[in-house]
Amino acid sequence: xxTYRHLGRxxxxxxxxxxxxxxxxxxxxxxxxxxxxxxxxxxxxITTFDxxxxxxNTAAESVLGEALAGERRQSLEIMxxxxxxxxxxxxxxxxxxxxxxxxxxDGSLQRLRxxxxxxxxxxxxxxxxxxxxxxxxxxxxxxxxxxxxxGVSEWTADQIRAGAALxxxxxxxxxxxxxxxxxxxxxxxxxxxxxxxxxxxxxVVWSPVAQGVxxxxxxxxxxxxxxxxxxxxxxxxxxxxxxxxxxxxxxxVQQLRPVADELxxxxxxxxxxxxxxxxxxxxxxxxxxxxxxxxxxxxASGVTIPAELLAxxxxxxxxxxxxxxxxxxxxxxxxx
Numbered sequence: 216x217x218t219y220r221h222l223g224r225x226x227x228x229x230x231x232x233x234x235x236x237x238x239x240x241x242x243x244x245x246x247x248x249x250x251x252x253x254x255x256x257x258x259x260x261i262t263t264f265d266x267x268x269x270x271x272n273t274a275a276e277s278v279l280g281e282a283l284a285g286e287r288r289q290s291l292e293i294m295x296x297x298x299x300x301x302x303x304x305x306x307x308x309x310x311x312x313x314x315x316x317x318x319x320x321d322g323s324l325q326r327l328r329x330x331x332x333x334x335x336x337x338x339x340x341x342x343x344x345x346x347x348x349x350x351x352x353x354x355x356x357x358x359x360x361x362x363x364x365x366g367v368s369e370w371t372a373d374q375i376r377a378g379a380a381l382x383x384x385x386x387x388x389x390x391x392x393x394x395x396x397x398x399x400x401x402x403x404x405x406x407x408x409x410x411x412x413x414x415x416x417x418x419v420v421w422s423p424v425a426q427g428v429x430x431x432x433x434x435x436x437x438x439x440x441x442x443x444x445x446x447x448x449x450x451x452x453x454x455x456x457x458x459x460x461x462x463x464x465x466x467x468v469q470q471l472r473p474v475a476d477e478l479x480x481x482x483x484x485x486x487x488x489x490x491x492x493x494x495x496x497x498x499x500x501x502x503x504x505x506x507x508x509x510x511x512x513x514x515a516s517g518v519t520i521p522a523e524l525l526a527x528x529x530x531x532x533x534x535x536x537x538x539x540x541x542x543x544x545x546x547x548x549x550x551x
Contacts (some may be wrong), residue, residue, distance in 0.1 A: 254506070257507040260513070294335075318378055337367045368392065375411060403543065404493075423487045424483050428465070
């Protein structure tokens with residue numbers, strides 16, 4: 216079964232494997248399959264679920280809400296996010312203005328069929344809205360009982376520190392950052408992780424298998440397998456394209472197989488277990504298009520990778536690893 220970790224310095228515990236439905240629910244997979252994946256997650260001991268209003272233009276939240284209907288709410292931890300355009304995409308249907316945050320939380324709660332979410336997250340940093348306005352709106356969401364904690368996603372170290380200072384002033388629990396993180400994408404390590412440790416935040420990381428590249432199924436010089444994310448025209452292929460264009464990276468990923476074999480893990484399990492070795496990572500978000508994938512990936516929970524194998528992974532991947540902290544700032548658009 217999946218084990219739990221504290222989220223930041225808070226008392227909230229989340230499963231160290233979180234089920235997320237980006238690029239799947241309401242998009243890549245049919246609703247019945249999506250519900251079966253959620254059931255597989257629950258059966259495996261996952262109680263923490265991550266979504267966002269923008270996923271499938273709000274449909275992903277609705278599918279998750281339907282899939283969790285009938286479960287004891289107090290036994291679940293539900294996380295959702297706000298920032299990207301939703302609905303008709305009018306001028307105020309995006310960003311982190313007070314108007315958009317206070318209206319968006321109500322829509323998310325309705326779709327998720329719940330009175331509150333456990334963590335409400337700023338999906339990106341909004342350069343067009345004063346940070347004070349954003350943090351006050353999040354504090355009001357918490358005080359209204361519509362969220363218990365707040366978090367962010369893909370904020371830089373400086374943004375996290377500034378947000379944390381306001382959160383302390385407003386006395387609102389700011390507990391997490393949700394960045395991309397994997398063996399191949401380590402841009403948070405030099406700046407974001409130290410800032411988060413100082414401010415009492417944990418990382419809840421997305422794409423621990425690098426959009427599927429670290430499963431080893433994408434072979435150098437060969438087309439992406441049929442039905443894989445690399446062939447998905449609804450957003451998946453665009454996200455994974457950066458890695459698939461790098462033949463050397465794909466070759467080095469294949470060289471990780473002996474490491475996985477030595478640990479008795481699949482390549483996907485190795486990738487998920489690797490991010491969980493970072494003590495500032497509270498959880499890794501996994502997605503699935505089939506229930507069997509959930510059952511496979513949860514086996515990464517509780518795995519310890521010896522230091523010598525971590526060093527071997529570093530040696531194998533070499534300069535294929537992206538480490539530049541400046542990549543985080545690129546995630547948030549300069550304008551809405």
